[in-house]
Amino acid sequence: MTIAARYLSARTLDTAPAEPSSPGPGEVELAPAYVGICGTDLHIFHGDMDARVTAPAVIGHEMSGRVVRTGPDVTGWAPGDAVTVMPLRWDGTCPACRAGHQHICQHLDFIGIDSPGAMQQRWTVPASTLVRLPDSLPLDRAALVEPTAVAVHDVGRAGVRDGERVVVVGGGPVGVLIALVARAAGADVRVVEPSPHRRRLAEELGLTVWDPAGGDMAEPVGEWAGDAGADVAFEVSGAAGGVDTAVDVLGVRGRLCLVAIHPRPREVNLHRFFWRELTLVGARLYDRSDFEQAVALVADGTIPAERLISKIVPLTQVPAAFEALEGGGDVMKILVDCTDEAQEAAV
Incomplete structure (x- = not known):
């Protein structure tokens, strides 16, 4: 038994x-x-x-x-x-x-x-x-390995490329994994996370973290990217405010990758999508190649x-x-x- x-x-x-x-x-x-x-x-x-x-x-x-x-x-x-x-x-x-x-x-x-x-x-x-x-x-x-495979799939769905600016909204386990996988792909990554403990952990892993207190990301985004904004944002928080932040940080033709499970419909600033020609991409689960890459990333310490x-x-x-x-x-x-x-x- x-x-x-x-x-x-x-x-x-x-x-x-x-x-x-x-x-x-x-x-x-x-x-x-x-x-x-x-x-x-x-x-x-x-x-x-x-x-x-x-x-x-x-x-x-x-x-x-x-x-x-x-x-x-x-x-x-x-x-x-x-x-x-x-x-x-x-x-x-x-x-x-x-x-x-x-x-x-x-x-x-x-x-x-x-x-x-x-x-x-x-x-x-x-x-x-x-x-x-x-x-x-x-x-x-x-x-x-399984949550790392999620992150590998998400980064692939968003089409993250070397040198791109990436914002991850939500610094829980999957958010941090997405940030690490995106960094390994050559991206310049920022993580938005309200929890002091999770911010400290992300910083200890060498990630740059923003505290969303006050809700306005204009100043840190401006210091980081000027008027260009981010190329990619990942919404991993599952919160309405996280959706707003992920949309707001994107520059012209930026890509928003939706990762979190939102249990109810959210309001989205569609005018921003129209004005900046943004793209929304859904990311769910993984395939075998994502899993195999995840095994390699965990095994080699990335x-x-x-x-x-x-x-x-x-x-x-x-x-x-x-x-x-x-x-x-x-x-x-x-x-x-x-x-x-x-x-x-x-x-």
């Missing part, structure tokens, strides 16, 4: 015994080592995604772990292999899939939302979702994953971890340790 963390209803989680299922044809059983808690998981916790999440539900999709056993017809994988999971299952037949955009399949199964996720000690997934990790990469750092990990908690303390994240404060990324050793140490 193993343990799983489950979403029951809005703001209610528990941990309970779970019976692992044997891997079927084309499937692999994994032992998750570390699972990150992300903004989407918090949306689930708040009850905002009850239309998709069938309670009781095991959630979580940012993970690293090892192969335990393989099902029939699975080749190329063996027990002990270090892996992460690209948690997408598509139908291959919808218009999006036929156009080559399987990652935004119109009937997408996002594993960890629409089907059971990684916050459990044994997890069976399609072998096709596995992404190999180098043996030299510690598994706690590898748990940040993404200093260990600096983004605020806390590691055992699986049995998942409810308290969600409450800590919801409360804000000096927290960036919390990982859940699913190993037997972590549960035994917590007793």
Whole structure:
């Protein structure tokens, strides 16, 4: 018998015994080592995604772990292999899939939302979702590959080029990762973030950070770019004020890349879009090439994953971890340790 963390209803989680299922044809059983808690998981916790999440539900999709056993017809994988999971299952037949955009399949199964996720000690997934990790990469750092893949995809969707000026609105985990990936692509990057703790962390990573207190970015943008403005802005805050800031900082023919999940419609200054011929680009999820690039960036230290990990908690303390994240404060990324050793140490 193993343990799983489950979403029951809005703001209610528990941990309970779970019976692992044997891997079927084309499937692999994994032992998750570390699972990150992300903004989407918090949306689930708040009850905002009850239309998709069938309670009781095991959630979580940012993970690293090892192969335990393989099902029939699975080749190329063996027990002990270090892996992460690209948690997408598509139908291959919808218009999006036929156009080559399987990652935004119109009937997408996002594993960890629409089907059971990684916050459990044994997890069976399609072998096709596995992404190999180098043996030299510690598994706690590898748990940040998935959000790094998000950042890689976002920077690609925005078309960031060497020498461009980029503003990232929101300095949480994904915002900082976008800033680091954009910097690695040669961009001149600024991060807008109200939290003093997150500003300090971003600065420690060598990023230049603006405090949006007062809401007027005209002065720092003017000192940085003069009348030109930014070439690209990423909206990662999920707040109405963040949308305004992202639009306001853009120069002529600037690109706004929308990353955050906005649970309700927002007002947007469309006159600004008209006047400066701005472009709005949506960015959702990732494809396999994004994941493979993310593995490389975390493994070679371009993404200093260990600096983004605020806390590691055992699986049995998942409810308290969600409450800590919801409360804000000096927290960036919390990982859940699913190993037997972590549960035994917590007793």
